[in-house]
Amino acid sequence: MTGIERGSGGPPWSVDLLADLQAGALDPGAAAQLWPQVNADPEARAILAALEATQADLREFAMAPAPPMPAHFAARLDAAIAAESQVRSQAHAPQPQPAPNVVSLDEARKRRNRRLGWGAGFLAAAAAAVGIAFAAIPSTTPGSSVAGPPTGGTSSAAQDPLTFKSEDLGQPQLEAAKGKNDYGPFEDKAKLAACFEANGIKATAEPLGARQVTVDGKKGTLLVLVRGAGQFRLIVVGPDCGPGTPSKLADKNI
Amino acid sequence: MTAAASSDADLIASHAAGDPHAFAELVRRHRDRMWAVALRTLRDPEEAADALQEAFISAFRAAGSFRAESQVTTWLHRIVVNACLDRVRRRQARPTVPLPETGPAEPVAAGDAMAERETSLVVSNALAELSEEQRVPIMLVDVEGYSVAETAKMLGIAEGTVKSRCARGRAKLAKVLGHLRNPSADANVPGDATDTRDGRPRRHWEGT
Numbered sequence: 001m002t003g004i005e006r007g008s009g010g011p012p013w014s015v016d017l018l019a020d021l022q023a024g025a026l027d028p029g030a031a032a033q034l035w036p037q038v039n040a041d042p043e044a045r046a047i048l049a050a051l052e053a054t055q056a057d058l059r060e061f062a063m064a065p066a067p068p069m070p071a072h073f074a075a076r077l078d079a080a081i082a083a084e085s086q087v088r089s090q091a092h093a094p095q096p097q098p099a100p101n102v103v104s105l106d107e108a109r110k111r112r113n114r115r116l117g118w119g120a121g122f123l124a125a126a127a128a129a130v131g132i133a134f135a136a137i138p139s140t141t142p143g144s145s146v147a148g149p150p151t152g153g154t155s156s157a158a159q160d161p162l163t164f165k166s167e168d169l170g171q172p173q174l175e176a177a178k179g180k181n182d183y184g185p186f187e188d189k190a191k192l193a194a195c196f197e198a199n200g201i202k203a204t205a206e207p208l209g210a211r212q213v214t215v216d217g218k219k220g221t222l223l224v225l226v227r228g229a230g231q232f233r234l235i236v237v238g239p240d241c242g243p244g245t246p247s248k249l250a251d252k253n254i
Numbered sequence: 255m256t257a258a259a260s261s262d263a264d265l266i267a268s269h270a271a272g273d274p275h276a277f278a279e280l281v282r283r284h285r286d287r288m289w290a291v292a293l294r295t296l297r298d299p300e301e302a303a304d305a306l307q308e309a310f311i312s313a314f315r316a317a318g319s320f321r322a323e324s325q326v327t328t329w330l331h332r333i334v335v336n337a338c339l340d341r342v343r344r345r346q347a348r349p350t351v352p353l354p355e356t357g358p359a360e361p362v363a364a365g366d367a368m369a370e371r372e373t374s375l376v377v378s379n380a381l382a383e384l385s386e387e388q389r390v391p392i393m394l395v396d397v398e399g400y401s402v403a404e405t406a407k408m409l410g411i412a413e414g415t416v417k418s419r420c421a422r423g424r425a426k427l428a429k430v431l432g433h434l435r436n437p438s439a440d441a442n443v444p445g446d447a448t449d450t451r452d453g454r455p456r457r458h459w460e461g462t
Contacts, residue, residue, distance in 0.1 A: 016422065025418040049433075051433075053428070053431075057377050073289075073306075080311060081278055088274075
């Protein structure tokens with residue numbers, strides 16, 4: 001018997017009650033009433049000491065020397081950072097073509113592919129990581145305002161990339177959705193997985209980004225998937241996408 | 255230019271200014287420490303590696319807006335923890351994914367780190383016995399050192415909920431770790447319920 005199941009408010013003590021007291025989980029009035037009794041009772045003090053010893057173990061656990069990151073993971077991380085660095089250099093390079101078209105996108109993709117000779121796996125991992133990491137950053141985290149280029153002084157918002165015709169789906173939408181976590185009706189991962197399956201996509205696929213868009217006048221969710229080094233699949237699905245209902249509004253590989 | 259002697263804040267600034275090597279140096283400096291954080295939070299090396307990668311890439315992108323010079327480590331730590339929490343949430347959303355059996359602390363280091371290793375394994379295994387609902391707040395508050403308020407914000411739950419989950423988790427851990435034995439048996443010998451070493455209580459079973 002540990003005492004957890006026993007009565008509370010005095011000897012014999014409930015461990016849960018004392019744990020609550022120690023954690024500050026009791027209301028102030030009850031705590032103020034309880035502390036003098038606890039301090040006067042050796043059994044209660046022993047239980048509190050056991051809880052404190054537990055916390056001390058946890059602190060020790062945090063300080064304990066840990067093994068280094070295994071070399072293969074470290075290499076993967078370095079490659080991902082290197083790939084990200086490449087992407088950044090490319091993004092900051094002068095690109096005097098604000099209005100993309102099919103031909104220039106092709107060229108851009110080829111150029112990117114040539115530059116990113118890191119291997120599809122690494123870039124895919126890095127790209128996927130970017131998308132997921134954005135979801136992980138809370139709004140209070142320094143630097144969470146990384147939705148757009150960090151210091152870009154020029155505005156390229158000539159057209160809203162979130163409202164477009166299905167045949168125009170391409171680079172502007174990729175840029176607008178990459179790294180975004182705006183899943184709308186697919187916030188529920190199970191629903192997203194079901195929608196992926198309905199569209200023949202692996203249910204566990206991790207989008208690089210998601211954004212609410214309007215395609216050909218219909219509301220939908222744009223999902224960015226990584227196909228390989230510098231290659232993406234942009235798929236827009238309607239809100240009813242689910243088991244047996246692909247509800248595909250647009251789909252393009254770029 | 256990235257000098258090994260540069261401060262973390264210098265590296266962040268260099269990175270933000272376009273130095274292509276500065277961030278890699280920052281990663282090299284903090285990788286192992288952050289790996290430990292990710293591994294003990296997620297308990298699965300693959301997941302921890304993925305989370306760490308996500309976190310560092312996120313930090314790479316967010317570095318331009320970093321301002322607090324003396325808190326690079328804190329900033330990175332927070333990003334890593336958030337990446338891990340995101341994975342915990344995903345794991346919870348997919349209940350079929352089993353928790354790995356392997357604990358986080360399986361150090362390759364030998365020698366007199368043995369006792370620490372043992373303690374780490376014991377604590378790690380004890381933590382694994384908690385529900386995620388209790389384990390995560392305890393990891394944040396008792397292991398990673400976040401305040402109750404910060405933890406509540408990170409988890410999106412009330413502070414009172416953090417406190418009570420921590421309380422329940424500690425009560426269970428106290429039993430699993432052997433700090434809490436049989437209070438009725440110990441009631442007559444209160445001073446024996448815990449012994450102290452280095453000024454703090456130690457686990458009961460150490461001498462039994």
